[in-house]
Amino acid sequence: MNAQEWIDRYVDAVGEALPVRERGDVEAEIRSLIQDELEARGADLESLDEQMVLSVLEQFGRPEALAARYHAPRALIGPALYPTFRIVTTVVLLVLTGVWIFGMAVDIGLERRTIGNPAGMLVDLIGGLFQIFGTLVFVFALIETLTRGKLAAETRQPAWEPRSLPKIEQSARVKVGELVVGIGFSLVAILVLNAYPQWISAIMIKDGQVTSLPLLSENFISFVPWLTLLWSLTIALNAYVLAQGRWRTLTRVLQMALSVFGLAILAWMLMSGPLLAWPALEPVAKLVVAIVFAVTGIDLLVQVYRLAMQQITGANTTGGTPSQAA
Amino acid sequence: MMDAQAYDNLASELRRGLAVMAVLSLCRDLQYGYSLKQRLSEAGLEVSEGTLYPLLRRLEAQGLLESRWEVVDDQRPRRYYLLSPLGTTTLPQLIDEWKSLVAALARLGIEKEQTR
Numbered sequence: 001m002n003a004q005e006w007i008d009r010y011v012d013a014v015g016e017a018l019p020v021r022e023r024g025d026v027e028a029e030i031r032s033l034i035q036d037e038l039e040a041r042g043a044d045l046e047s048l049d050e051q052m053v054l055s056v057l058e059q060f061g062r063p064e065a066l067a068a069r070y071h072a073p074r075a076l077i078g079p080a081l082y083p084t085f086r087i088v089t090t091v092v093l094l095v096l097t098g099v100w101i102f103g104m105a106v107d108i109g110l111e112r113r114t115i116g117n118p119a120g121m122l123v124d125l126i127g128g129l130f131q132i133f134g135t136l137v138f139v140f141a142l143i144e145t146l147t148r149g150k151l152a153a154e155t156r157q158p159a160w161e162p163r164s165l166p167k168i169e170q171s172a173r174v175k176v177g178e179l180v181v182g183i184g185f186s187l188v189a190i191l192v193l194n195a196y197p198q199w200i201s202a203i204m205i206k207d208g209q210v211t212s213l214p215l216l217s218e219n220f221i222s223f224v225p226w227l228t229l230l231w232s233l234t235i236a237l238n239a240y241v242l243a244q245g246r247w248r249t250l251t252r253v254l255q256m257a258l259s260v261f262g263l264a265i266l267a268w269m270l271m272s273g274p275l276l277a278w279p280a281l282e283p284v285a286k287l288v289v290a291i292v293f294a295v296t297g298i299d300l301l302v303q304v305y306r307l308a309m310q311q312i313t314g315a316n317t318t319g320g321t322p323s324q325a326a
Numbered sequence: 327m328m329d330a331q332a333y334d335n336l337a338s339e340l341r342r343g344l345a346v347m348a349v350l351s352l353c354r355d356l357q358y359g360y361s362l363k364q365r366l367s368e369a370g371l372e373v374s375e376g377t378l379y380p381l382l383r384r385l386e387a388q389g390l391l392e393s394r395w396e397v398v399d400d401q402r403p404r405r406y407y408l409l410s411p412l413g414t415t416t417l418p419q420l421i422d423e424w425k426s427l428v429a430a431l432a433r434l435g436i437e438k439e440q441t442r
Contacts, residue, residue: 026383028395029359032404033379036360045402061376069380 003048007034010057017067026070034060076141078148085140090243092136093129098236100125101187105194105228172246179238186231186238193224202278215281219273226265233258252307259300266293338377345373345381347424350417353391353409362407382407390416 011034015027035045037056043049060066077085104121192199201212237258241251266289269275275285328336345366352365359379366373373381385391390413398404409417 028403029379029383029405032402033359033375035402036358036404037375040360040364059375061374066376066380069376070383 003050003053006050006053006057007031007048010034010060010063013063014067017064018070022070026067030060030066075144076137077144081140081144081147085136088140089133089136091240092132094236094240094243096129096132097125097239098232100128101190101235102229102232105190105232172248174241174244174246176242179242182238183235186235190228190231194228197221197224214277217274217277220269220275223265223269230258230262230265233261249307249311252303256300256303256307259296259303262296263293263300266296338374341371341373342377342381344371345378346385347417347420349378349381349385350390350409350413350420353407353413354417356406356408358404358406385413389413 011027011031014030015023018026034053034056037059038045038048038052041052041056043052197216198212198214200216201214203210203212205211237251237254241247244251247255269289270286270293274282275289276282348366348369348371349362352362357365359382362382363373363375363378366378382391382393386393386407389410391407392410393405393407395403395405
């Protein structure tokens, strides 16, 4: 191979790793710089020495490394966009998981089917989540390409005010155990009430014969889709809070909304017909529901009070201007 | 003992910052890539081709340098660089910055550290 061809190959390899709009110009410059270097070594550009050319190219370094230095680091999703991508991806994947669990549970509950192939269903879910994740990456990469540079410049624009820093609240920290137990309970409740309601039954032994009678009334079963929706949303919220590592005002408000939703279901259950198939136990069932209603209601009031206090104290500490504070 | 690769990275990071000021300073006169490399090398500031040549483009993109192609010996094109009006006002500021950094390092006893 002649020496000139090595130069052509090198220039081409550098150009290959560059964006099209920069390619021609940078290629011409690198070719010129290589020729300068060869001239400085006393080479005759008309009849180049192969060894000398190879030595110069070695000095210029790997083509892709040289090309990389000609432009700013590129990323599929850049640092300016990444935090938004992370939040959106977490929320979307968790909500979809919650919706999937709800849909599956209602489907099984209404159809009165049992779970035939749990592993297959899980694989379907994971496959679907990967698909959604890929779509989100594609959308964000597209935004990154269309807004390259502009986004970083915009995010630098607003002056940052240290007094806007939110107050650290002890209660904002996540109690992991509490959330995990909440998720576990919700999952078990969804699974049992939708797929295996017959498990909640009374076992009777009469004349040596063991019989089981369903404990839940038809009226109670009609609440199962609503309870499933509540628990699915609870799972999604708890998982999101776990991923975030702390409670924020938005998640607190969502939690309160779920409590209100739960109270509505419980109130409806109290006012509706019998919850159990056995009339003798009905007062006990209604009492249990009433206790759960009262506990949920008190918890909701405490949450509202705490959030209101945080907002008031937060407004007091962050509301003043620097000149007022001085 | 630090391994050679890690040390080279640290040293080239240090040189890269200095190279900006040195290149702008040299480009007060018309320069081309290789002439810059030679002048820097003669002065004892070794900057690799892979660092220097992309740096020229970045400085041009930032408006600190201007460039133009000229035909050399009626044979081949060569790109020349010259300090732009923006570069002319920025360079003295960078030199002041450099002087204050050297003074700060001296106050920290860096020079004595080196001779220990």
